[in-house]
Amino acid sequence: MIVQNQINTRINENLDVQHMTLENESxxxxxxxxxxxxxxxxxxxxxxxxxxxxxxxxxxxATLKEEMSMIxxxxxHLYSTKxxxxxxxxxxxxxxxxxxx
Numbered sequence: 001m002i003v004q005n006q007i008n009t010r011i012n013e014n015l016d017v018q019h020m021t022l023e024n025e026s027x028x029x030x031x032x033x034x035x036x037x038x039x040x041x042x043x044x045x046x047x048x049x050x051x052x053x054x055x056x057x058x059x060x061x062a063t064l065k066e067e068m069s070m071i072x073x074x075x076x077h078l079y080s081t082k083x084x085x086x087x088x089x090x091x092x093x094x095x096x097x098x099x100x101x
Contacts, residue, residue: 003036007067011043014063018081019044025075025094037072042079042091049080 004024011017021042026035041060048056056078061068068074077091 001036003067003070004039006070007039007041007064010064010067011041011060015043015045015047015059017043017045019084019089021091028094029072036070038075039071039073040075040077040094042077044079044081044084046081048078049082053078 001024004022008020008022011020011022019042021040023040024036024038025040026038027033029035029038043060047059051059057076060074060076060078064074075094079087079091
């Protein structure tokens with residue numbers, strides 16, 4: 001959980017996190033056991049208020065500049081606090097990977 005912990009720490013240190021879940025979904029892909037290559041991030045922050053989706057992604061990519069070179073995929077679900085309340089605190093499920101399981 002080295003990479004996952006780094007991502008978690010970096011986000012919490014640099015963004016105003018209201019809610020965050022970070023799941024290692026590598027087991028759903030065709031990678032060696034114990035890999036940390038595919039993650040799903042659900043992040044709620046007031047930093048996203050008034051920003052377009054691409055701007056939110058750019059903010060997270062800039063925050064995780066070093067960590068992005070260590071992973072293959074990061075599925076991001078990024079919401080302002082207001083949007084998260086409107087969604088009843090629910091994020092979409094990840095689809096099954098064609099190459100995993």
